[in-house]
Amino acid sequence: MIPYWFVAPAVILFLCFTIYPIISSLLLSFQKMDGGRYVFAGFANYIRLFHDSVFLKALYNTFIILIIQVPIMLILALILASALNSQLLKLRGFFRVGFFMPAVTSLVAYSILFSILLQDSGLINDFLGLFGIHKIPWLTDPFWAKVSIILALTWRWTGYNMVIYLAAMQNIPEELYEAASLDGAGRIRKFFNITVPQLKPVILFTAIISTISTLQLFDEPYNLTKGGPANGTMTLGLYIYQNGFKYFDFGYASAIAYVVVIIVGILSYIQMKVTGDD
């Protein structure tokens, strides 16, 4: 009986606050409000999604941010990690802490901080002005607003991923590099032929984590750009929130949430297949 007592609190909480909501929102996604109560509506909510230009825009924006931001961030993190792993470098611990610092800031706090930095007459435009670059409409143009989100995300998460890579790099056997040196391989060849292949499982891990969290992106568009301008930074997460808690259309919001569930499932599966099953 002992193990049952140990797992019971977790299982009861899990059933009430995770399993029940997951099933309930699946059912809700097939329901519609009618005369003050929810009634079965078949696939109506899902069909509506295909004609909803804001949803399609949210889907597009989320994918643009995902496809551009995640690779840029992971590549930057890999480069920084191999620089920090260099034997020429002193003060490694100091750099590591400095690069990790953005990752401990609250999501809301850094989003708001960036919304101030990126204003028309904000610090970043002042700085670019020094190089003769005209003011960039970071938050008032749909294209640049997406760039703003990408910049902010990259600032917040690059160091976090870098620390993961740096730790994994310390487990790569030194002999591999020595053997490559004897064969006359330079730094760049060693990076691509040794470092990257050796880190494959870790890169896969960070890619999946980043993908799942980007698909749920909410705090940044809510606080940095409010989803605008002209829905230019509307994301799936933000659209679920708007439908659920601004329009109180729970059925429709649940359908969008389940689209995210399906996309997460498909993408994780593809990523695992593509990168091989280590």
Place this chain on the structure above:
Amino acid sequence: MPTSRIRRIRDTIGLYVPLIIALFISIFPFYWMLVGATNNTSKMFTNPPTLSFGNRLMENLHNLNDSIGIYRVLFNSLFVSLMFVLLSLTVCTLAAYALSKFRFKGDKIIFTVLMLSMMIPYQATLIPLFRMLGSLHLLNTYFALIVPQLCYPFAIFLMRQNFLAFPDALIESARIDGAGELRIFFRIVLPSMKPALAATAIYLFMMQWNNFMWPLVATTSSDMYTFPVALSSLIGISIIDYGQVMMGITIATIPIIIFFLVLQKQFISGMLGSAVK
């Protein structure tokens, strides 16, 4: 050999210059946040920019307190986060122990379902949770902020990994000596789990301290806001006092930064979910 020395110097510069630029980008926003917290709105948008501390610190703090009631929201955030860590760590550690050191009917299913649930976006549970707690009249309570996520599968996963590494032989010999299961758990297994517990606690704390979407949905009265929700409410109005906002960002950030600088190792392994040592 002069050529190899020149190469070495060139390599060193090529290494340090980009790293220092990257470090500057990482850290400068924190400095600017402090500058903002001590200045007023107009100083933040001048060209050339204001880069030195002003004398508005107390005024911003005072105004911020008038707008959001700093002490109350800070208390809410701290209370919710600490209670959450305490309870969640207990629930998850107990479950992880059972799922690593015992074989019982249903153990595989429980573990598989827990792990699979990590793939389900949190947003898919938001609406039913809101309706459920609403119908129980529990919105706007600490219960709503703390309880729903107490069973946190990733914490169970982390603790289970650590329990798996604990030698079964020690548990067996304690059983032969006639020690009860609770005694074995608390006296023999748990004391060696301190680093894992610390890392998991930090992970859970950061998760809850940063949590935004659920508290935003679950609280409607400003005296139940957590700090992120209160902070976000500051920029929802038409005329924004950026001095106040920067003060708010500073308060949300500085304690965690200090905590991080003091406990770097535990913090990093905690936030990375001990995925790496």
